[in-house]
Amino acid sequence: MLEIRNLHVKLEEEGKQIIKGLDLTINAGEVHAIMGPNGSGKSTLSYVLAGRPGYEVADGSISYKGEDLLEMEADERAAAGVFLAFQYPIEIPGVATMQFLKVALNSQRKARGEGELSTPDFMRLVREKADKLNVTQDMLKRPVNVGFSGGEKKRAEILQMAVLEPSLCVLDETDSGLDIDALRVVADGVNALRSPDRAMLVITHYQRLLDYIVPDKVHVMSAGKIVKSGGKELALELEKEGYAAYAA
Amino acid sequence: MSVTLMKTPAETAFACAFDAQGPLASVRKSAFQQFAETGLPHWRMEDWKWTDLRQIISKALPPAAGTHAGAKVIDAIVAAAPFAGVANGRLVFVDGQYDAGRSALPAGVEFATLADAGSDRLVAGSTDPIAALNLAFMSDGAVLTFKAGSNIDAPIELMFVTTGAAAASYATRNVIVLEEGASATVIETHIGGEGEYLHNAVTQIHVGENARLDRVKVQEEGLDGIHLSNAEVHLAASAHFKDFTLTMGGRATRQQGFLTFEGEGTESHVSGAYLLTGKQHCDTRLVIDHAVPHCTSRELFKCVMDEAARGVFQGKAIVRRDAQKTDGNQSSHALLLSDEAEFDAKPELEIYADDVVCGHGATSGDLDENHLFYLKARGIPEQTAKSMLIAAFAAEAFDDVESDAIREVLTGLAEGWLDRRKGA
Numbered sequence: 001m002l003e004i005r006n007l008h009v010k011l012e013e014e015g016k017q018i019i020k021g022l023d024l025t026i027n028a029g030e031v032h033a034i035m036g037p038n039g040s041g042k043s044t045l046s047y048v049l050a051g052r053p054g055y056e057v058a059d060g061s062i063s064y065k066g067e068d069l070l071e072m073e074a075d076e077r078a079a080a081g082v083f084l085a086f087q088y089p090i091e092i093p094g095v096a097t098m099q100f101l102k103v104a105l106n107s108q109r110k111a112r113g114e115g116e117l118s119t120p121d122f123m124r125l126v127r128e129k130a131d132k133l134n135v136t137q138d139m140l141k142r143p144v145n146v147g148f149s150g151g152e153k154k155r156a157e158i159l160q161m162a163v164l165e166p167s168l169c170v171l172d173e174t175d176s177g178l179d180i181d182a183l184r185v186v187a188d189g190v191n192a193l194r195s196p197d198r199a200m201l202v203i204t205h206y207q208r209l210l211d212y213i214v215p216d217k218v219h220v221m222s223a224g225k226i227v228k229s230g231g232k233e234l235a236l237e238l239e240k241e242g243y244a245a246y247a248a
Numbered sequence: 249m250s251v252t253l254m255k256t257p258a259e260t261a262f263a264c265a266f267d268a269q270g271p272l273a274s275v276r277k278s279a280f281q282q283f284a285e286t287g288l289p290h291w292r293m294e295d296w297k298w299t300d301l302r303q304i305i306s307k308a309l310p311p312a313a314g315t316h317a318g319a320k321v322i323d324a325i326v327a328a329a330p331f332a333g334v335a336n337g338r339l340v341f342v343d344g345q346y347d348a349g350r351s352a353l354p355a356g357v358e359f360a361t362l363a364d365a366g367s368d369r370l371v372a373g374s375t376d377p378i379a380a381l382n383l384a385f386m387s388d389g390a391v392l393t394f395k396a397g398s399n400i401d402a403p404i405e406l407m408f409v410t411t412g413a414a415a416a417s418y419a420t421r422n423v424i425v426l427e428e429g430a431s432a433t434v435i436e437t438h439i440g441g442e443g444e445y446l447h448n449a450v451t452q453i454h455v456g457e458n459a460r461l462d463r464v465k466v467q468e469e470g471l472d473g474i475h476l477s478n479a480e481v482h483l484a485a486s487a488h489f490k491d492f493t494l495t496m497g498g499r500a501t502r503q504q505g506f507l508t509f510e511g512e513g514t515e516s517h518v519s520g521a522y523l524l525t526g527k528q529h530c531d532t533r534l535v536i537d538h539a540v541p542h543c544t545s546r547e548l549f550k551c552v553m554d555e556a557a558r559g560v561f562q563g564k565a566i567v568r569r570d571a572q573k574t575d576g577n578q579s580s581h582a583l584l585l586s587d588e589a590e591f592d593a594k595p596e597l598e599i600y601a602d603d604v605v606c607g608h609g610a611t612s613g614d615l616d617e618n619h620l621f622y623l624k625a626r627g628i629p630e631q632t633a634k635s636m637l638i639a640a641f642a643a644e645a646f647d648d649v650e651s652d653a654i655r656e657v658l659t660g661l662a663e664g665w666l667d668r669r670k671g672a
Contacts, residue, residue, distance in 0.1 A: 050625050086625075164626065
């Protein structure tokens with residue numbers, strides 16, 4: 001589903017190299033975790049996958065479902081099934097959550113040549129998914145993420161993911177700022193989306209999240225590349241020994 | 249008399265056309281003399297430095313009243329007006345003259361046309377040169393009285409159609425009186441056709457004790473039209489006044505509001521939005537005069553400028569020595585959608601009392617890249633995402649409008665503007 005080859009990324013303005021020769025292959029149905037110390041380039045990878053401006057791909061390639069992901073705009077990537085759950089979900093005053101979700105879903109459906117969902121069908125869909133994630137009607141009535149607590153924001157991200165049903169889910173530090181109960185709700189939401197047609201990339205600093213979202217593969221990222229890969233037991237090793245051995 | 253100052257073709261045209269006759273001859277005469285002292289306001293005058301009317305009104309636009317346009321042209325303009333189905337009654341003025349055939353009013357509202365009611369008892373002078381010019385040439389307008397204790401729920405619309413059929417200037421004047429305890433919603437729609445023209449509109453408002461007025465003004469003048477307006481508002485004790493203006497039309501707009509608090513416990517909210525593009529220019533000037541204690545005033549303007557459009561907001565609050573416990577706050581926010589767009593804000597506080605809470609704020613910027621990326625990352629195409637963010641920006645000012653039905657119309661107008669922008 002996703003093939004990253006020899007990826008080099010720098011910040012457009014400062015020219016600073018962040019990712020320096022990263023290779024990663026994720027197949028449909030797999031859940032991969034990327035762990036690594038702060039500043040290793042984990043979040044940059046997630047932004048480059050989602051198409052955020054400000055990053056320059058100096059070398060390498062990203063192929064998604066056989067297509068050149070780097071040639072696509074952020075909205076085209078989303079319509080093609082790429083979803084980034086933000087580490088820090090953005091508050092957008094004045095844009096109602098339900099309207100946002102509906103425009104997002106219908107824009108994606110339109111881009112894929114599918115018919116738009118009617119308002120009643122859409123409402124039913126969201127309500128059903130929101131209940132499972134403890135996202136209240138009150139939250140849905142507010143503007144996008146405005147006034148949400150850290151945990152509410154993360155739950156809202158997973159709700160968006162559940163409604164949009166992407167093929168490739170990139171979760172950037174979804175566990176940060178969550179207490180154990182919230183973590184469980186979020187993890188249940190993510191696990192419910194695991195399927196043979198869907199791939200996930202879980203980016204995290206701590207092993208804790210991986211107790212709940214059990215990965216097929218774990219990669220250690222340091223100084224802009226993957227320095228070690230292994231099974232889920234690698235996460236436990238890291239938890240015990242820390243990242244010192246992988247310091248740049 | 250310093251008529252010698254009148255030197256532009258437009259000023260000369262006004263001077264040539266002035267003929268003080270009829271029932272209001274003396275009022276008109278002194279008003280014209282007052283106008284003649286300054287002529288058209290220009291950049292050397294502090295309050296007009298961003299809006300130089302000598303430049304803007306470059307051609308002679310002689311005063312006129314009555315239309316040369318055919319019924320079909322007028323019908324087409326009226327049909328395009330936004331509030332059909334929302335307004336409970338409508339008074340239509342075409343090219344400065346009352347059009348009884350297109351007007352209807354519900355029972356319970358006392359109405360006369362200015363032309364009929366016109367007596368100098370009704371019209372107040374003002375120190376503003378444009379208001380004086382209006383007084384000198386005013387042809388018609390609505391004189392509405394809401395009787396003490398009356399409650400007219402559905403909005404009443406005053407519609408000013410300027411067809412643009414003649415390169416002329418039109419002066420209309422309304423007087424709106426809310427007697428004690430009355431409550432009403434009045435919509436002012438200014439809508440125009442193609443062609444160069446000048447519309448100078450004055451609305452005098454008297455909100456009595458415990459009375460409440462919601463006023464909504466939508467300005468969709470033709471894109472070659474010039475819109476000058478003055479609202480002169482007098483608020484008695486415990487009156488409530490809400491005023492919202494949406495400016496989308498006109499080549500150049502100067503709108504002024506002069507509010508005077510004349511009784512304690514009074515509250516005013518003045519808000520507005522601009523949706524401007526091309527080379528459109530809109531300058532709002534507000535003067536809020538807190539003459540008495542315990543009054544609250546709020547001003548909020550959200551201004552969107554695309555292409556080479558220019559917006560100005562000048563808000564001044566005066567808190568007089570006796571006006572203790574005044575609570576005043578104003579803010580203006582600009583969204584600049586192009587490098588050529590421009591916004592100037594001049595907040596002014598003149599405070600002579602010592603126990604007051606007053607503040608002001610102004611911001612100016614373009615769309616937030618993080619907001620845009622978040623929407624795009626969810627599959628929303630860039631143009632749609634931008635439209636959503638622009639609409640959200642303007643909507644904060646719409647929220648000040650009480651009526652859901654009116655707010656829906658305003659939202660629809662903004663959506664139309666955004667769709668045209670997307671299509672361009």
